[in-house]
Amino acid sequence: MNTNDSATQQPLVQIRNLQKRFGDVVVLDGLNLDIEIGNHVAIIGRSGSGKSTLLRLLMTLEKPEAGTICIDGEYLWHQQQNGQLVPASLAHTRRVRGKVGMVFQHFNLFPHMRVLRNVAEAPRLVLGLSRREAEARARELLDRVGLSDKADAWPQELSGGQKQRVAIARAMAMQPQIMLFDEVTSALDPELVGEALQFLRELADEVSMTMLLVTHQMHFAEQIADRVIFIDSGKIVEDDEPAVIFHHPRQQGTREFLNAVLSPADD
Amino acid sequence: MPQPLDLMPTLLQGLWVTVQVYLGAAVFVLVCGVVVGSMRSSRHRWLRWPAKGYILGFRGVPALVLLFWFYYVMPAIGLRLPALAAGILALGLNFGAYAAELVRGAIAAVPSGQTEAAIALNMTPMQRMIRVIGPQATLRALPPMGSLNIELMKNTALVFFIGLHDLTFQGRILQNDTQRTVQIFTLALAMYFVLALCIMAASRGLERVMGRGMQGGAR
Ligand SMILES: Nc1ncnc2c1ncn2[C@@H]1O[C@H](COP(=O)(O)OP(=O)(O)OP(=O)(O)O)[C@@H](O)[C@H]1O
Ligand SMILES: [Mg+2]
Numbered sequence: 001m002n003t004n005d006s007a008t009q010q011p012l013v014q015i016r017n018l019q020k021r022f023g024d025v026v027v028l029d030g031l032n033l034d035i036e037i038g039n040h041v042a043i044i045g046r047s048g049s050g051k052s053t054l055l056r057l058l059m060t061l062e063k064p065e066a067g068t069i070c071i072d073g074e075y076l077w078h079q080q081q082n083g084q085l086v087p088a089s090l091a092h093t094r095r096v097r098g099k100v101g102m103v104f105q106h107f108n109l110f111p112h113m114r115v116l117r118n119v120a121e122a123p124r125l126v127l128g129l130s131r132r133e134a135e136a137r138a139r140e141l142l143d144r145v146g147l148s149d150k151a152d153a154w155p156q157e158l159s160g161g162q163k164q165r166v167a168i169a170r171a172m173a174m175q176p177q178i179m180l181f182d183e184v185t186s187a188l189d190p191e192l193v194g195e196a197l198q199f200l201r202e203l204a205d206e207v208s209m210t211m212l213l214v215t216h217q218m219h220f221a222e223q224i225a226d227r228v229i230f231i232d233s234g235k236i237v238e239d240d241e242p243a244v245i246f247h248h249p250r251q252q253g254t255r256e257f258l259n260a261v262l263s264p265a266d267d
Numbered sequence: 268m269p270q271p272l273d274l275m276p277t278l279l280q281g282l283w284v285t286v287q288v289y290l291g292a293a294v295f296v297l298v299c300g301v302v303v304g305s306m307r308s309s310r311h312r313w314l315r316w317p318a319k320g321y322i323l324g325f326r327g328v329p330a331l332v333l334l335f336w337f338y339y340v341m342p343a344i345g346l347r348l349p350a351l352a353a354g355i356l357a358l359g360l361n362f363g364a365y366a367a368e369l370v371r372g373a374i375a376a377v378p379s380g381q382t383e384a385a386i387a388l389n390m391t392p393m394q395r396m397i398r399v400i401g402p403q404a405t406l407r408a409l410p411p412m413g414s415l416n417i418e419l420m421k422n423t424a425l426v427f428f429i430g431l432h433d434l435t436f437q438g439r440i441l442q443n444d445t446q447r448t449v450q451i452f453t454l455a456l457a458m459y460f461v462l463a464l465c466i467m468a469a470s471r472g473l474e475r476v477m478g479r480g481m482q483g484g485a486r
Contacts, residue, residue, distance in 0.1 A: 061383050098389045108384035112402045121398060122388035174388060 010073065012037045012178060012210055013058070018067035020053055020234075027053045029234030030067070035178070040204050040211045042221035042242070045231035046257065051214040052105075054231070055180045058212070059102045060093060071099050072177055098126075101176030105183045107167040109155035115142065116151040119170045127174065134173075141169035145199075161192040165199070178210040185217060193217070200224060218262060222246050230254045271450040274441055278451075281437030282458050284351075288423045288433060289462070291355035292362065293416060299363025300412070304370025305396070318367065325364035331425050333357040338429045354426035362419045369415065373408035374400060406478055413470030417463050424459075434458055 013035040020028040027050040035041055043051050056062045058069060060076060068085070069076040074096045078085040088096075110118050119138035123129045129137065142148050145165035155163060164184060171179060184200065185193045197220045204211060204224050215221050221228055221242065228245040230238045230253070238245060238254045249255045268275075306318035325333070334357040341348055348356065377400050385395040427435040438455045442448055 059383075059387050061386060094389060094391070097386075100387075102387040104380060104384060104387075106380055108378075108380035110381065110384070110399060112406070122390060125394050125398065126389045171387070 009037065011035055012039075012072055013212075014068075014070040016068045016070075018054075018057065018069065019065045020050070020057060020062065021065055026234055028057070028064070031231075031235060033229070033236060033239075035210060035212065037177075037210055038208050039227055040225050041213070041227045041229060042225035043212065043214045043229050043231060044216075044218070044221055044245075044257070049231045050234050051231055052182055055102065055182050055212065055214060058178075058180060059100055060097050071096055074099075098174070099177045100180065101171035101174055101178070102180040102182070103164070103167045103171050103184055106187050107163045109163055109166055109170070111155055113155075114151070115147070115153050115155065115158070115166050118155065118166055119173050122170070123173050137173055138169070141173055142166070145169045145203075159192065160188045161196050161199075164188065164196060168203070172207075172209075176209075178212060181211065181213040181215075183214055183216060185215070185220070197224075216261070218246065218258070230257060232257070271447070271454060274445075274447070274451060274454060277437050277441055278434060278454055278458065281432060281434035281455075282462075284426075284431060284433040285420075285423050285435075285459075286462070287351065288354045288358070288426055288431070289420045291351070292358040292419055292423070295355060295359025296362045296366045296415070296419060297412075299359065300366025300370045300408075303363065303367035304374065307367060307371040308374045310392075322364045322367050325360050326368065328361070330358060330361040330422055331428060333361055334425055334429060350426070350429050350431045353429060354423070354431055358419060358422060358425070362415060362422070365415055366412065369411050370404065370408055373404040373411075376407050377403045402477075406474075409470060409474045409477065413467060413474075416466050416470065420462055420466060421459065 011034040013033070015031060015033040018028050018031040018033075019026075031054070043054065045051050053062060057064055058071075058076075064077065068078060075085065075088065076093060076096050077088050079088045079092050080086075110121070113121060116135060116138050119141060120131070120134040123137055124131060124134040127134075139148065139151060142151055145168055147162060147165055147169070150158065150162060150166075155166065158166065181200075185196050188196055197217065200213075200220075201224050211224075213221070213224065223242075225242050228240065228242045229236055230245065230249075230251070232253050238249060238251045240250070244250070245254065246258065249258060303318045303321055306314040307322065309315050309318075334354065337348055337353040337357045338350060341353070381399055381403065382395060385399045390398065423433060424435040426433050427439070430436070432440075434455055438451050441451045445451070
């Protein structure tokens with residue numbers, strides 16, 4: 001693990017001793033992670049290793065049993081009171097949650113709203129933009145993801161790749177400081193995957209937004225990320241540059257995992 | 268007037284009462300269904316439990332006995348209801364319990380990904396309900412709500428037993444006076460049937476209008 005304490009700026013995300021269980025299953029077992037502003041971090045690991053759970057904890061879709069998550073200097077689940085950490089109020093958690101955005105594996109677009117409203121709804125309701133401002137922002141983002149002609153379409157009329165772009169625009173409209181992507185290509189038809197990855201790579205280059213991506217596509221991780229994290233048994237096993245992880249992994253576990261996923265018919 | 272048209276004025280008077288009971292009860296059922304059904308889906312115990320109690324209580328009793336209770340028992344404890352009000356109340360409460368259960372089911376059937384997307388966009392629980400879950404649940408609830416309304420309309424005939432002059436009651440009166448049983452009850456059946464057709468058409472129309480764009484229903 002690289003522990004860069006020399007940085008003057010504090011990390012955007014600080015995760016300390018994060019624990020998450022489902023019944024008897026320990027999913028995250030004292031996980032520590034720092035993410036700096038502008039990092040594009042890819043998370044890899046076996047199925048069931050807790051990658052999605054980590055993202056869901058960051059998005060407050062799950063609650064940890066122990067540990068802290070600090071985003072941009074504020075605790076997600078805790079508040080400071082007389083110098084002590086106490087469970088956060090709903091309002092506090094909601095405010096900190098506003099710094100995080102997420103693109104879901106199955107996109108989860110709102111089927112009862114047209115594309116434009118899918119993107120404009122939350123900025124209007126949550127950020128308090130006027131309808132005109134929200135729609136202007138939505139159109140701008142749809143333009144950016146190459147879907148300006150689909151503003152009046154229903155989500156059901158879009159291809160998987162197009163739905164994904166709308167989901168990205170919808171998350172970006174809230175102007176989060178960090179975006180979470182959970183296996184954004186696994187729900188796409190195979191022939192769309194390449195295009196989607198290309199699009200995400202361009203997006204990553206173009207915007208300086210901090211990104212945390214869970215992926216099973218090792219090529220994609222290598223190309224999009226400036227940092228790759230291998231998770232196993234609820235802990236971070238290895239955390240390094242893509243070149244190191246994919247070509248000179250230091251840990252036995254990482255090597256075994258990569259051998260397993262890269263050997264058959266890949267490449 | 269030629270037969271059987273001479274029966275019509277009396278039967279139509281009854282039909283009007285039937286329609287009144289139905290419409291009154293339908294409004295009651297809709298409000299009960301939405302309010303209690305949403306309460307039943309709440310995370311808060313103090314909202315969920317009363318809703319559970321209501322559904323349990325009013326779904327488990329026959330509408331007819333409930334009707335008798337409102338009409339004959341209430342006066343004994345000092346509350347005398349007009350027959351129309353007793354009919355609307357009894358049917359409304361009874362069918363409201365079914366409607367609440369149906370609304371609960373429709374809310375539960377909206378995929379959890381919708382709630383999660385709304386949370387990720389930082390909507391409040393109220394905004395999630397009104398903007399995201401509610402509209403999708405409504406769409407799902409419409410078809411079963413249409414069936415429930417037809418059921419409700421047919422059950423309005425129970426008000427016969429507390430002496431309300433509804434379609435069934437008028438039919439019985441005519442039967443006594445004229446003995447033309449076949450004509451009377453065939454006409455009455457036809458009238459109930461036309462009423463059911465109207466409800467079905469209204470329900471379909473609503474489904475179409477509200478389901479715009481969501482081909483194949485909410486997914
Ligand atoms: N809501 C839940 N209830 C119970 N167990 C759960 C729940 N969500 C996840 N789990 C369990 O937690 C573990 C980690 O799940 P998670 O979805 O985080 O894995 P993952 O790394 O994302 O896997 P994949 O690569 O298959 O998506 C799994 O064993 C899973 O069965
Ligand atoms: Mg996963």
